Amino acid sequence: QVQLVESGGGLVQAGDSLRLSCAGSGRTGSIFSMGWFRQVPGQAREFVAAISWSGADTYYADSVKGRFTISRDQGQNTVYLEMNRLKPEDTAVYFCAAPHPDGPALTSRNAGSLNLYDYWGQGTQVTVSS
Numbered sequence: 001q002v003q004l005v006e007s008g009g010g011l012v013q014a015g016d017s018l019r020l021s022c023a024g025s026g027r028t029g030s031i032f033s034m035g036w037f038r039q040v041p042g043q044a045r046e047f048v049a050a051i052s053w054s055g056a057d058t059y060y061a062d063s064v065k066g067r068f069t070i071s072r073d074q075g076q077n078t079v080y081l082e083m084n085r086l087k088p089e090d091t092a093v094y095f096c097a098a099p100h101p102d103g104p105a106l107t108s109r110n111a112g113s114l115n116l117y118d119y120w121g122q123g124t125q126v127t128v129s130s
Helices: none
Strands: 003-007 009-015 018-027 035-040 046-051 058-060 068-073 079-083 092-098 124-129
Touching: 003 079, 018 035, 018 092, 018 124, 035 124, 046 068, 046 079, 058 068
Parallel strands: 009 124
Antiparallel strands: 003 018, 018 079, 035 046, 035 092, 046 058, 068 079, 092 124
16 A cells, blocks of 8 residues: 655745655555646646656656756655745645556657556645735
8 A cells, every 4th residue: 555645835926936755655665656636626637747667767747848847865655745936726726646566658649648646645735815
């Protein structure tokens, strides 16, 4: 079993920056790909960014490309989402997610698919005021 815990959410103003963290545990010895999604009440959960287990490959939603950066500690199941030039429309609950360590490899075709991910954190609220 894999557990994911997010932190770093909060209330900021438009144009500000915020960094989210996600710590993964369980499956000792396994390094797995991880992703970030976000959800507004009443709307579908949407893909934000993902990073491969090695950190060599990253993928982003068009809405955040150029403003958000996903990264990870080398050899660790800890990932970060650096969010710059935040907009009110970035307001959402942000979730960290991970596929099963023995599941399909992360690719550009599946990185944004909810179905790829088997484990989810509890979410952290990000609110951007105008």
